[in-house]
Amino acid sequence: FPPEEAETIVRDIEWTVGRTGVVTPTAIMDPVQLAGTTVSRASLHNPDYLLAKDIRLGDTVTLHKAGDIIPEVGQVILPKRPATATEAYPIPAFCPACGQPLVHTADEVALRCINPFCPAQIQESVTHFASRDAMNIDGLGPKIVAQLLAKNLIHNVADLYKLTFDELTGLEKFGVTSANNLLEALANSKENSVERLLFGLGIRNVGAKAAKVIAAKYGDLTAIAAATADDIADLPGLGQTIGQSIEQYFAEAPTQALVREFQELGVNLKFISDGPVATDTVFSGKKVVLTGKLTMFSRKDASDWLERQGAIVSGSVSKKTDLLIAGADAGSKLTKAQELGVEIWSEAQFRDTMEA
Structure with a gap:
């Protein structure tokens, strides 16, 4: 079924700065009821997206929830455009937080503030x-x-x-x-295993799962900092983008000074294993995706348990997915898994297997 859709009016566009300097536009709209919740904000992702949609203040737009979760602007209803909306919405040239010039490089769609002191x-x-x-x-x-x-x-x-x-x-x-x-x-x-610290540093392209793979391979932050992009890229599920991000981050003098501070302050820089990974379970070597609302345990606890059983937990469904575990209100991932013929378990089936 197509997602539920509503009409609303864009009253303002707010620009916010993320931890990597990306400046993101958000549409501020008249509140509307949509799929059971009141919605008044929707990300416009980046300047190119905003210009492609040609959203202007006062425009009436359609709104739906992408994947049944995230509010998303569909299109502008041009016949309802007010006479005052004569020009495209201006893209800012300066950071809304620090006032420094923004950068829009040729190799990415994001608008970025590159001031490290922003x-x-x-x-x-x-x-x-x-x-x-x-x-x-x-x-x-x-x-x-x-x-x-x-x-x-x-x-x-x-x-x-x-x-x-x-x-x-x-x-x-x-x-x-x-x-x-x-x-x-x-x-x-301070006692955390080092993958938490690595993820916490906010290195571009390095998520929590990648951080754990890297930490488990190298054992401590000093060894990670000395690894080359090619070394990192060779690890399972990573690649050159993550490898280059790690190499570039630890090559910077401020990063090296930060690592020394952590050492002096007694922050643990070593990997602490949470036990051996099983190789002979029903999940060993299987690519598993979790979706929907889990009520019996947290998403993180379920992922951690699956990984200890030898599973490879992924965030997206593909032809290579072996199993989808679907909680309540599962959306597009469940639909895709059904289309691809992926094996699907309920949360109760998963719990029964954990307790067996």
């Missing part, structure tokens, strides 16, 4: 570093990160490990208990 990039980088799949620093959300930066208590992610009790209790709405809890979370994060 406050928006630093805030996004620190927030990512503290996130659950990275260093998992409980209590260090975006609002706390914003306060730490505003008070000049941190300038990079290593500075988090220099924070004191007195500095934290000086933050707004941050009392004794909150300060002690955050200091404990920071201390605990």
Whole structure:
């Protein structure tokens, strides 16, 4: 069935800066009900997408949910375009956060701020570093990160490990208990296996799974930093793009200084194995995709368990997929798996196999 569609009016276009400097436009629209939720924002992805859709302020647009989840603008309804919308929406030339000139290189569609001291990039980088799949620093959300930066208590992610009790209790709405809890979370994060640190550094193209593959192969951050792009590219499921990103990142002097800081602050730089990978299970060597809402366990716990059973967990369905595990409200991945004849399990089937 085609996705549910609604009409709404674009009132503004907001530009935000991500942790890698990519500046992304977002449509701010009149709220509408769509597939069970109220939607008033939708990413416009990049300037080329915005220009191709020719979205202007005041335009009436169609809206649907891509993959039944992500709000997406379909098209402009031109007969309803207001007379005032006479020109294409202007693409910014300067970063909305730091005011430095933006770059639109020939080899990518993204508009990018390349100022390493851009406050928006630093805030996004620190927030990512503290996130659950990275260093998992409980209590260090975006609002706390914003306060730490505003008070000049941190300038990079290593500075988090220099924070004191007195500095934290000086933050707004941050009392004794909150300060002690955050200091404990920071201390605990020092013991993480190095793949969490590698992912937390926010290196372009390096996701959590790639970070774990790299960490398991090289054993510690010093060896990873010394690896060549070709070495990294040869690892299963990686390739030259990730290899080059790793090599370029660790070749930079600020990165080398950051690694030294981590060493001095007692942050673990070694890979800690979570046990041997089984080679004789029903999942060994199988490419498995998880989709939909899982209610019996988290997506991460399910992925980690599958990997320990020898499975290769992927985020997309293809002809090479061996098994799809579908939770509630599974969308396009389930449809594609059915079309390709991929074996499909319910969450209950998966649980029964785990407990067998």
